[in-house]
Amino acid sequence: MSDTVHHKHQGFISLHRLEGFSDAVFAFAVTLLVVSLEVPKSAHELFHLMHGFIAFGVAFVLLMVLWYQHGKFFKRFPLTDLWMISLNTALLFVILLYVYPLKFLFASLFDSWIWRANNDNFSSVSEIRQLMAIYGAGIIAVNFVFFLMHKHAWRLREKFNLDFEQLTELQSDMGGNLVNMAVAGLSVLIVAVSNDKGTWSGFIYCLLGPLHWWNGARHAKKKPPTAIEDAKDVTKEAPKEASKETT
Incomplete structure (x- = not known):
């Protein structure tokens, strides 16, 4: 992207300050995951703590995925206007808000399914349902x-001089966000209208893989409009050339 576009959309603060602050927030979110891990005082506590490392690892990977997506976006679209700053602030707030629910969910999941331990984290089924609803709302x-x-970057696509592949990738990214929201919305809906104990509202997230594959394949099949227009021009000119040859 040209320097003129970058400076034109630099906004209220410099890009490196926005990215630096965002990286600090992501680092703090990881710290919140670690701070709950106490130093073990016995072998039994150590073994129990090792069980929690898997849940920590999964939550850490999910945070790194969000961090990568965040960095990828600002590398492609260095926007620091007021609207983008507001959206970035909202994103960081939501991520910090859902750090503990994220780790708690996976810790409870691994304790029940993998370690087969007695899960005392929930006193009733309604608490499991509430946690699944909170998790789904966070994803949404x-x-x-x-x-x-x-969407904001899409509105400025002409000013960024995006080519066809970049536009298609941007559309695919928006489609991926919609897929995530749709699946999470289905999970919350299952919790709201049924007596699900966290089973189907959790397994519904298995749809993410096939749906993301479909979203990527759908956009990969798109062809540049120039190629289509050239083909139309060729078909239009062919009858004219044939008529000239006959005359």
Whole structure:
């Protein structure tokens, strides 16, 4: 992207300050995951703590995925206007808000399914349902903000001089955000209208893989409009050339 575009959309603060602050927030979010890990005082506590490392690892990977997506977006679209700053602030707030629910969910999941330990984290089924609803709402919130960020970049696509592949990638990213919101919305809906104990509202997220593959394949099949227009021009000129040859 040209320097003129970058300076034109630099906004209220410099890009490196925005990215630096965002990286600090992501680092703080990882710290919140670690701070709950106490130093073990016995072998039994150590073994129990090792069980929690897997849940920490999964939550850490998910945070790194969000961090990568965040950095990828601002590398492609160095926007620091007021609207983008507001969206970025909202995104960081939601991420910090959902750090503990994220780790708690996976810790409870691994304790029950993998370690087969007695799970005393929930006193009733309704608490499991509430946690699944909170988790789904967090996914919806994060992807909704990402969608608005990509939508803002889409409105400025002409000023960024994006080529066809970049436009297609931007559309694919927005489609991916919609897929995540749709699946998370289905999970919350299952919790709201049924007596699900966290089973189907959790397994519904298995749809993410096939749906993301479909979203990527759908956009990969798109052809540049110039190629289509050239083909139309050729078909239009062919009858004219044939008529000239006959005359």
